[in-house]
Structures are given as C-alpha cells and as structure tokens.
Amino acid sequence: MTFAKFPKAVLMLSLALGGMAALAQTAAVQVDGAWARATVQGQKGTGAFMSLTARDATRLVGVSSPVAGVAEVHEMKMEGDVMKMRALPSLELPAGKKVELKPGGYHVMLMDLKAPLAKDSTVPVTLLFKDAKGVESRLELKLPVTTTAPGATGAAAEHKH
Secondary structure, three states, X not given: OOHHHOOHHHHHHHHHHHXXXXXXXXXXXXXXEEEEEOOOXXXXXXXXXXXXXXXXXXXXXXXXXXXXXXXXXXXXXXXXXXXXXXXXXXXXXXXXXXXXXOOOOOEEEEEEEOOOOOOOOEEEEEEEEEXXXXXXXXXXXEEEEEOOOOOOOOHHHXXXX
C-alpha cells in the first residue's frame, strides 16, 4: 500500500502522533498524575501537583504558565509548630526515583492568576529541567483542573489550600 492512497489529513495526523509517541518514549522526565487545583473568583493563587521520575539525575529549575504572572516550585514543611512555605531555586530529581509534588510538600505555585481556573478545564504548564551536564530541556504539559487529586480518597481528597 502506498501513501498516495491515504488522505493527506490522515497522513499528517499519523506523522504527528508518531512524533509525539517518540518524544514520550525518549523524555528525560516522566510525569504522572498531574493536576492543578481549581480556584474561585478573586483567588489569585493555586497549586499544581504531579509525580516526576527522571531517567538520569536532573533538576527542576523552573516552571511557567501563561495563566499566572508568577510560577514557582515551592516546599511546605513544618518548622516547630509552624507550617512554612518557601520558593526553591531548584528541585533535585535523582535518577529513577519518583519525586512527589503534592499538597503539603513540594508543589508548583501558580500566583497572580490572570483568571480563575475552572474545574474540568486544563491549564498549560511548562517545566524547565537542567541535567548534570548543564543541558536544559523543557516539558510542555496540559494539566486537568480539578478540586481534588484525580483518584484521591480520604484525607488527600479533603485537603484544601
């Protein structure tokens, strides 16, 4: 069978999907369970969460999104009796080890939101990585916007910012 027998649109779609599959197979960092928390009118910040697994040791050195004036990687942790949150300049991703970005721990903060993030929509987020050799790579994501983590039950489903 020759390509001439396929409609041009089908051929273009096939080539595009094949290219995306190749990218996914060679991605230096695997992303699982990504989502962003929905907001209400007037809310200027929210979190985005996911699991990151790097094939080789690398660092998450930046994050951006067109929906936010500021996007940063943050850490929440207890210091004595006080929960503190701070921006991180980078987050280490050891080779082959899953790093969780979740409520109450490491997470992406989307601040100075330009509009509310509506439940059941998606939000574009770009992650910037730097490997041990200093080579940078970007990963473009479309995160589902929900009120709780996909598949969450119990206490994880109840957590609110």
